[in-house]
Amino acid sequence: MMKMTLTSSGLILAALGGAAFAQEEPELVINGEIPITTRAEAPASVEGALPEVISGWEFRSPETQSLEEDDFENPGMIFVDDARAQFDTAMGPDDQACSSCHDTPEDLAGARAVYPKWDEEHGEVQTLEMQVNECLTERMSTDAWEYTSNDMTNMMALLASVSRGMPVNVAIDGPAQSTWEQGKDIYYTRYGQLELACANCHEDNYGNMLRADHLSQGQINGFPAYRLKNAQLNSVHDRFKGCIRDTRAETFEPGSPEFIALELYVASRGNGLSVEGPSVRN
Amino acid sequence: MTHLTRLLAGVALSLSTTAHAADAPAPSDVTYDEYGAVDASLTGEPGDPAEGAKILADRSLGNCVTCHQVSDLADVPFQGEVGPALDGVADRWTEADLRGIVANAKQTFPGTIMPAFYKSDGYIRPGDAFTGAAAEGPLDPLLSAQQIEDVVAYLMTLKES
Numbered sequence A: 001m002m003k004m005t006l007t008s009s010g011l012i013l014a015a016l017g018g019a020a021f022a023q024e025e026p027e028l029v030i031n032g033e034i035p036i037t038t039r040a041e042a043p044a045s046v047e048g049a050l051p052e053v054i055s056g057w058e059f060r061s062p063e064t065q066s067l068e069e070d071d072f073e074n075p076g077m078i079f080v081d082d083a084r085a086q087f088d089t090a091m092g093p094d095d096q097a098c099s100s101c102h103d104t105p106e107d108l109a110g111a112r113a114v115y116p117k118w119d120e121e122h123g124e125v126q127t128l129e130m131q132v133n134e135c136l137t138e139r140m141s142t143d144a145w146e147y148t149s150n151d152m153t154n155m156m157a158l159l160a161s162v163s164r165g166m167p168v169n170v171a172i173d174g175p176a177q178s179t180w181e182q183g184k185d186i187y188y189t190r191y192g193q194l195e196l197a198c199a200n201c202h203e204d205n206y207g208n209m210l211r212a213d214h215l216s217q218g219q220i221n222g223f224p225a226y227r228l229k230n231a232q233l234n235s236v237h238d239r240f241k242g243c244i245r246d247t248r249a250e251t252f253e254p255g256s257p258e259f260i261a262l263e264l265y266v267a268s269r270g271n272g273l274s275v276e277g278p279s280v281r282n
Numbered sequence B: 001m002t003h004l005t006r007l008l009a010g011v012a013l014s015l016s017t018t019a020h021a022a023d024a025p026a027p028s029d030v031t032y033d034e035y036g037a038v039d040a041s042l043t044g045e046p047g048d049p050a051e052g053a054k055i056l057a058d059r060s061l062g063n064c065v066t067c068h069q070v071s072d073l074a075d076v077p078f079q080g081e082v083g084p085a086l087d088g089v090a091d092r093w094t095e096a097d098l099r100g101i102v103a104n105a106k107q108t109f110p111g112t113i114m115p116a117f118y119k120s121d122g123y124i125r126p127g128d129a130f131t132g133a134a135a136e137g138p139l140d141p142l143l144s145a146q147q148i149e150d151v152v153a154y155l156m157t158l159k160e161s
Helices: A002-008 A010-018 A062-067 A077-087 A098-102 A128-139 A150-161 A174-187 A198-202 A236-245 A257-269 B002-023 B049-057 B095-107 B145-155
Strands: A028-030 A034-036 A039-041 A052-054 A117-119 A124-126 A225-227 A232-234 A279-281
Touching: A062 A279, A077 A098, A077 A150, A098 A128, A117 A174, A124 A128, A124 A174, A124 A257, A128 A150, A150 A232, A174 A198, A174 A257, A236 A257, B049 B145, B095 B145
Parallel strands: A225 A279
Antiparallel strands: A028 A034, A039 A052, A117 A124, A225 A232
């Protein structure tokens, strides 16, 4: 009887929703000790385009959300362990490991939060992947990792995990500004035969269902993301590629100047959210 | 033998599609009025509402339910909410309006997120369907002229009053 009244009258539902059924904002705390900011005041980079910025975590089901609350439940952490082993593995002609110079991954805490960032020496915006490849090729005299290879994406998961809880804070002014502008242009360009821009889905329609998908703001603070759908760790540029492909467009390549610029721009839209990777998504 | 029959059926099919295509205006030749409506049928033949319903639901065709809810298609799971529900759409729009909206909604709603289904050029980085690779040569519109008419015929059945 009660149930019938509730479901048949939206009015009553709405009234109750305000009081008895008021939903607590879900709060993400990892391992009971790392609080994650999943909603933040809109940063300057979004210039009134969004009222607030929201992590993709908020748009997932309670079951998927809970997988991220405990590292033992988070399948992405398996790849973090792989990268920890890699971090101590000697590579190249001089038998150097990452740990030869950086001691522990924790020494690199904070890096994830500020990349992509301008690199003075190379005179370009560098992603964290490019920085790692710089260490591999210029400091260890060995081969670069493929941009979205397992080695690279696992290392991204490790570097994200040691920065979890820190606010994303990429710089968009100074020498990085023109790259940021380029990324912004890409974000608002309607690609492909479906003529859809990132903004059409992630700015104009976040919170809405697109067929079976609950659209988020398309933030990257949670990357790399372990996706239940393909049961693997997914890099930022692979996600960009998938989203552009879904507009029936010719995509850009991971590691391309276009995706580097887009990454800087999208990262800046999440300034203020916590680094959350490796996240769990569907 | 079976092979040959199939082959022949295939030929017959493609011949008849070509015949239709020849009659239908090219996407760039369709005339929209100032409100975005298209008066004349694209094929001169009536659309088939049953086919139209399939096109709305099918991921590889119109996939309209990605964005729109349609109560009449209640058995199709996961209907989206990016666009308005299409219930009663024939009460709100004329057949010519609906033809224009389905063929190129941007003529009716400037800047809309809704893709143009009868358009074949003017894209930025057009792809080869959902492969992510560049399109090879000219693209077909997302729906054929007859499919547009089928969709319009179906939408005309969505009346509430």
